[in-house]
Amino acid sequence: GKQRWASDKELVASQVEDAVSLANRRKRGHDQKVFILSGPFKEVRDALLRRGWCENSTKESVLFDLKWTLYDNEVGYLQLRREQIVNHFQGNGEITTKGLLCRNMRNCSWVADVDHELLFPRSFNVFADTEWEAFVQS
Numbered sequence: 612g613k614q615r616w617a618s619d620k621e622l623v624a625s626q627v628e629d630a631v632s633l634a635n636r637r638k639r640g641h642d643q644k645v646f647i648l649s650g651p652f653k654e655v656r657d658a659l660l661r662r663g664w665c666e667n668s669t670k671e672s673v674l675f676d677l678k679w680t681l682y683d684n685e686v687g688y689l690q691l692r693r694e695q696i697v698n699h700f701q702g703n704g705e706i707t708t709k710g711l712l713c714r715n716m717r718n719c720s721w722v723a724d725v726d727h728e729l730l731f732p733r734s735f736n737v738f739a740d741t742e743w744e745a746f747v748q749s
Contacts, residue, residue, distance in 0.1 A: 645674060650681030710736040 644664045648656050656666065659677070667675055673690050680686060683699045691697065705711050713734040717727050735746040 644676045646677040646679065647672060647675045648679050649685050650679070652679055652681075655679055709734070710738065 644659075645667050646659050646664050647667050647670060648659075649670050660666070664677075670685070673687070675695060678686065678695070678697045680698065683701075683703060686697045686699050686701075688701045705715055713736055716731055716734075719725050719727055719730070733749065735742045735749075737743050737746055
């Protein structure tokens, strides 16, 4: 069927429910760590549950100690509190995408006396016109 997105009202209600549940648990002396998982991470889930962590199933919630996501844009960097941990860091595309990593490695000679061709194999971002030409000519 057609995918149904939760309304803002439903999201707020579920976050309030999560907050009340977490607050009650911690009031009773349970300093239980809370995690959110978004993606196909069965092993991570199982490992956290074995260690006594509690899963918050509301993916959009800001109530967590650890948030493990497949995609960087699911993190919500602006809402993170100092004590919260996520499995990404902002701007990671500069080293985790082939095109940007290639560009950054090539540009390393601007900040250090390094020949980038000695550091890593010749690479091309074939989506850039000038690099396509260099690829064809090499």
